[in-house]
Amino acid sequence: MTDSNDTTVGAEPTNLLLASNKVDGTKVATRDGDALGSVYSLMINKRTGGSTFAVLSLGGFLGIGKSYYPLPFELLSYDHVADGYVVTIDRRLLEGGPSWSNNAPDFNQAYADRVSSYYGVSPVDLSVV
Amino acid sequence: MTDSNDTTVGAEPTNLLLASNKVDGTKVATRDGDALGSVYSLMINKRTGGSTFAVLSLGGFLGIGKSYYPLPFELLSYDHVADGYVVTIDRRLLEGGPSWSNNAPDFNQAYADRVSSYYGVSPVDLSVV
Numbered sequence: 001m002t003d004s005n006d007t008t009v010g011a012e013p014t015n016l017l018l019a020s021n022k023v024d025g026t027k028v029a030t031r032d033g034d035a036l037g038s039v040y041s042l043m044i045n046k047r048t049g050g051s052t053f054a055v056l057s058l059g060g061f062l063g064i065g066k067s068y069y070p071l072p073f074e075l076l077s078y079d080h081v082a083d084g085y086v087v088t089i090d091r092r093l094l095e096g097g098p099s100w101s102n103n104a105p106d107f108n109q110a111y112a113d114r115v116s117s118y119y120g121v122s123p124v125d126l127s128v129v
Numbered sequence: 130m131t132d133s134n135d136t137t138v139g140a141e142p143t144n145l146l147l148a149s150n151k152v153d154g155t156k157v158a159t160r161d162g163d164a165l166g167s168v169y170s171l172m173i174n175k176r177t178g179g180s181t182f183a184v185l186s187l188g189g190f191l192g193i194g195k196s197y198y199p200l201p202f203e204l205l206s207y208d209h210v211a212d213g214y215v216v217t218i219d220r221r222l223l224e225g226g227p228s229w230s231n232n233a234p235d236f237n238q239a240y241a242d243r244v245s246s247y248y249g250v251s252p253v254d255l256s257v258v
Contacts, residue, residue: 016255017181017236020149020171042149042178044171047207049180051173052146078176107146126145 027084028056030091040068043107052124069099072121156213157185159220169197172236181253198228201250
């Protein structure tokens with residue numbers, strides 16, 4: 001118990017790997033460098049292991065509490081200097097997009113298609129075959 | 130607050146998407162169908178969003194508590210009937226592989242290479258460029 005290695009704390013900023021249980025809180029900024037919010041979760045394709053959508057957590061719009069905004073993962077760029085993500089879409093586009101505050105939707109094919117369509121990216125096939 | 134949609138609970142088993150904050154506990158079985166353990170976390174490449182390693186949580190070997198076994202993600206197959214993963218490697222190979230119980234290692238290039246090498250899969254480049 002008393003012997004300890006250098007664990008996650010020291011090395012994380014320079015490490016390309018992110019543990020799934022530490023995704024929450026990863027910073028997201030606009031292309032201008034303004035803080036936008038953080039990644040609350042990644043929606044992972046169970047079969048391929050790929051992240052298909054990132055669920056962003058944003059707070060304070062119109063004085064209301066935290067809301068969650070799903071975004072196609074391909075719209076996020078990893079910035080290794082900031083150790084966070086940069087989103088190159090307009091903030092108002094994001095604010096007008098699919099979101100929820102209290103009741104998370106069932107992230108099924110229809111919902112995924114709605115998100116992809118809103119952001120103008122190719123739909124993702126979620127069929128489990 | 131009182132109105133609620135059908136949320137995650139009902140649809141999850143038939144949904145191909147897994148939220149990163151719900152990875153922990155995903156079942157892992159052997160090819161013979163024997164329960165082996167569960168996925169504790171996925172090590173996600175921040176840039177690509179791809180799962181490179183799965184950290185399995187296994188308990189009870191030799192009467193000792195839970196231990197964590199990193200495994201290249203490519204060795205896991207998703208079984209949509211069981212809504213879990215199947216590992217097609219020998220259990221004893223896993224038990225003899227890289228693992229930890231209390232002190233998680235820094236999951237850097239050297240450690241990743243060690244895991245890949247042990248399981249005979251191609252190394253993963255973790256350079257952050």
